[in-house]
Amino acid sequence: MMHILVTNDDGVAAPGLLALAKEMRNLGEVTILAPDKNWSASGHVKTMHRPLRVKKVQLEDGVSALASDGAPSDCVALAQLGLVEKKIDVVVSGINPHANIGHDVTYSGTVTAAMEAVIGGIPGVAVSLDSPDNHLGVLDYGPSARFARKIVGNLLNQGFPEKTVINVNVPYLPDDEIKGLQITRQGLRVYRDQLDRREDPRGRAYYWIGGDAPTGVREDGTDYGALKAGYVSITPIQLDLTAYEVMERLAEIDWGFNSEI
Amino acid sequence: MMHILVTNDDGVAAPGLLALAKEMRNLGEVTILAPDKNWSASGHVKTMHRPLRVKKVQLEDGVSALASDGAPSDCVALAQLGLVEKKIDVVVSGINPHANIGHDVTYSGTVTAAMEAVIGGIPGVAVSLDSPDNHLGVLDYGPSARFARKIVGNLLNQGFPEKTVINVNVPYLPDDEIKGLQITRQGLRVYRDQLDRREDPRGRAYYWIGGDAPTGVREDGTDYGALKAGYVSITPIQLDLTAYEVMERLAEIDWGFNSEI
Numbered sequence: 294m295m296h297i298l299v300t301n302d303d304g305v306a307a308p309g310l311l312a313l314a315k316e317m318r319n320l321g322e323v324t325i326l327a328p329d330k331n332w333s334a335s336g337h338v339k340t341m342h343r344p345l346r347v348k349k350v351q352l353e354d355g356v357s358a359l360a361s362d363g364a365p366s367d368c369v370a371l372a373q374l375g376l377v378e379k380k381i382d383v384v385v386s387g388i389n390p391h392a393n394i395g396h397d398v399t400y401s402g403t404v405t406a407a408m409e410a411v412i413g414g415i416p417g418v419a420v421s422l423d424s425p426d427n428h429l430g431v432l433d434y435g436p437s438a439r440f441a442r443k444i445v446g447n448l449l450n451q452g453f454p455e456k457t458v459i460n461v462n463v464p465y466l467p468d469d470e471i472k473g474l475q476i477t478r479q480g481l482r483v484y485r486d487q488l489d490r491r492e493d494p495r496g497r498a499y500y501w502i503g504g505d506a507p508t509g510v511r512e513d514g515t516d517y518g519a520l521k522a523g524y525v526s527i528t529p530i531q532l533d534l535t536a537y538e539v540m541e542r543l544a545e546i547d548w549g550f551n552s553e554i
Numbered sequence: 555m556m557h558i559l560v561t562n563d564d565g566v567a568a569p570g571l572l573a574l575a576k577e578m579r580n581l582g583e584v585t586i587l588a589p590d591k592n593w594s595a596s597g598h599v600k601t602m603h604r605p606l607r608v609k610k611v612q613l614e615d616g617v618s619a620l621a622s623d624g625a626p627s628d629c630v631a632l633a634q635l636g637l638v639e640k641k642i643d644v645v646v647s648g649i650n651p652h653a654n655i656g657h658d659v660t661y662s663g664t665v666t667a668a669m670e671a672v673i674g675g676i677p678g679v680a681v682s683l684d685s686p687d688n689h690l691g692v693l694d695y696g697p698s699a700r701f702a703r704k705i706v707g708n709l710l711n712q713g714f715p716e717k718t719v720i721n722v723n724v725p726y727l728p729d730d731e732i733k734g735l736q737i738t739r740q741g742l743r744v745y746r747d748q749l750d751r752r753e754d755p756r757g758r759a760y761y762w763i764g765g766d767a768p769t770g771v772r773e774d775g776t777d778y779g780a781l782k783a784g785y786v787s788i789t790p791i792q793l794d795l796t797a798y799e800v801m802e803r804l805a806e807i808d809w810g811f812n813s814e815i
Contacts, residue, residue, distance in 0.1 A: 336597025488635035529800035536792035
């Protein structure tokens with residue numbers, strides 16, 4: 294029986310986690326260890342300057358979970374370092390209510406939780422839902438959770454690729470309108486952040502990182518392109534970030550002191 | 555005249571920043587905008603859930619700087635979004651008192667500050683010093699700051715490679731014992747984290763992520779290998795994390811529903 298660790302970056306009480314854990318239970322035993330608060334855009338954290346607390350909580354559907362005051366990647370580290378005793382076969386993180394595409398991947402708590410798993414030698418999957426920015430009311434995580442189940446189930450059967458984070462993004466469509474699956478490369482996010490300067494009641498400035506929600510470059514073969522065409526996107530993410538092609542160019546520079554390659 | 559933004563992840567008062575800014579002043583005008591506290595291993599953060607404060611401070615050497623209560627990457631974002639009015643030619647982050655090699659790069663505040671610059675279209679350089687774990691007393695940032703100056707100076711003259719973070723690590727040696735420079739690939743960190751469970755005075759458990767300092771795999775051609783052989787290491791880091799070789803393998807899987815590549 295497979296053992297699946299479910300985490301997220303929106304906090305243990307988020308509906309996306311509930312939907313994901315429910316589907317994962319069809320694939321094996323599920324342990325939930327997730328942050329006790331929202332850690333969106335928190336990046337890849339390793340908390341070493343303070344100790345972490347872990348408490349047992351009960352989710353809306355009556356299932357038990359563990360909640361930590363650490364970041365998503367801390368939750369995965371805690372589990373891997375022995376807080377969760379049973380061997381973990383895969384870490385699945387999500388479901389994030391917004392897509393994690395392009396340069397989002399290094400900011401995203403959802404994706405960096407999966408990175409932490411892979412660094413520790415356990416397969417890691419991040420699942421995000423490309424819900425519209427103007428969506429009101431309760432999101433339907435059903436289709437994305439079912440796709441996550443199919444994808445994780447297939448990879449558990451066939452074997453995960455080594456040293457690779459599986460970054461899954463699902464369009465916000467009903468099951469029968471999702472056209473299928475595309476294996477994609479990381480596309481290009483277009484951030485539209487703007488500096489919003491305000492003054493507090495005492496006349497002192499403070500700054501919001503504001504602006505419109507990010508868009509992306511709609512290109513075939515990319516995560517963003519797939520989503521916008523109605524496909525589920527799977528992007529394999531590696532943790533060797535070396536820009537191999539740039540190495541040669543740097544090696545040609547006369548640095549003015551001894552250099553070797 | 556070049557305009558250089560200096561930041562770090564140890565906080566604006568850190569001696570490594572002082573040493574770096576001093577050397578950068580030989581290359582152009584320097585603006586310092588750095589966190590007001592330590593953000594080590596904080597990852598790639600974009601703070602959107604709270605506003606950020608920025609205050610003017612005076613450093614030990616009498617130079618003015620800006621300090622923000624945001625993360626290193628927030629400092630770079632604030633500067634790029636207009637808090638620093640003058641066009642920035644390069645962001646240099648450091649000097650971190652410990653090496654940032656292998657998988658450190660996604661955790662590191664030093665490196666993710668440089669990532670933030672590159673995502674925003676400005677060259678970014680991270681500079682770290684491989685000081686010994688057992689080092690006592692004041693670190694000598696002189697050699698690493700001088701190497702940073704040579705490297706940034708050369709790249710300002712010859713042009714930075716596009717979309718690439720320049721990750722510089724310097725061995726903790728006197729100038730004349732540093733053997734030269736190697737252009738390297740990202741090596742393999744070996745983390746030795748251990749879970750350290752303790753009980754507070756009220757008998758409730760808390761957990762430190764403890765254990766010994768990380769080591770690495772000493773391999774020729776890597777960041778870690780270069781450092782341990784006495785060389786300055788420059789690793790070009792890319793922000794396209796797609797595992798292209800894995801894409802084919804994933805495309806061969808029968809996912810049990812429509813799939814395209």
